[in-house]
Amino acid sequence: MEHSSSCDFNTAGSGGLTKRFKESAAGLGVVLTDEQLQNFQRYYQELDLWNSRFNLVASTESAEEVFVKHFLDSLTLVPFLPLPDGRLLDIGTGGGFPGIPLKIAIPGLKVTLLEASRKKVSFLKSLCRILKLEGMSILQERLESLLKEESSRVCFDMVVSRAALKLPQYLQAAGGLVSPSGLIFAMKGANYRTELDDVSDVLTDWNLVLTDVHTLTLPRGGDFRAILIFKKLQTHLTFRGPAATRI
Ligand SMILES: C[S@@+](CC[C@H](N)C(=O)[O-])C[C@H]1O[C@@H](n2cnc3c(N)ncnc32)[C@H](O)[C@@H]1O
Numbered sequence: 001m002e003h004s005s006s007c008d009f010n011t012a013g014s015g016g017l018t019k020r021f022k023e024s025a026a027g028l029g030v031v032l033t034d035e036q037l038q039n040f041q042r043y044y045q046e047l048d049l050w051n052s053r054f055n056l057v058a059s060t061e062s063a064e065e066v067f068v069k070h071f072l073d074s075l076t077l078v079p080f081l082p083l084p085d086g087r088l089l090d091i092g093t094g095g096g097f098p099g100i101p102l103k104i105a106i107p108g109l110k111v112t113l114l115e116a117s118r119k120k121v122s123f124l125k126s127l128c129r130i131l132k133l134e135g136m137s138i139l140q141e142r143l144e145s146l147l148k149e150e151s152s153r154v155c156f157d158m159v160v161s162r163a164a165l166k167l168p169q170y171l172q173a174a175g176g177l178v179s180p181s182g183l184i185f186a187m188k189g190a191n192y193r194t195e196l197d198d199v200s201d202v203l204t205d206w207n208l209v210l211t212d213v214h215t216l217t218l219p220r221g222g223d224f225r226a227i228l229i230f231k232k233l234q235t236h237l238t239f240r241g242p243a244a245t246r247i
Pocket of ligand 1: 144
């Protein structure tokens, strides 16, 4: 991670990183207030401070790259989240992506961050205290053990994850954690069609359907992004004739 010397956060002129970030977010349909922008600046400063020890983002990334590849990329989900006060789970959040930018942008979300690494969880807890983010739950746990807990079953309205699991494994896990009618978001790159080839069994197992694919290119020469949205269908009780059959 390149350090803050290249990061002119407070520059009011057209070159200011904050201004460019605000404009790029608005281009995605995400309008950020000054307070939210300050939270992103503070988030960057904390990443910069902790990164050398905890490996939260690539050490070669400039401030601009962190704002585009991590903050903006996370915000690409905002227009598609249906419930501003819903329960959202981020699996394998690492340095908080995409869960923390989503929480900053939509403060009413009830966000659960799942992360196996104790070091990364201590960063996340410190960050949430500093940013005064409320309604956060940070679990230092492996996904495999969360899946064994009855209380975590079907209790999230939205499940998100970036760069933590392959698509079939992600859907297998998220299918058991998302509520009926809930949504699962996968953030994928240019090879998303190939990854979709391997998911038909898991879609059937969990009653999931792929409802939307949104593609975009991140600003300033950023990466291609495909946002895949899966919906868990409601299971209905169907009664057929006098000898009622439950399906
Ligand atoms: C490549 S990083 C991605 C982090 C973040 N989502 C991002 O996009 O920058 C993957 C993260 O998932 C975590 N992880 C991997 N497998 C996991 C599991 N089974 N349960 C919980 N966390 C896991 C790792 O500790 C790591 O922090």
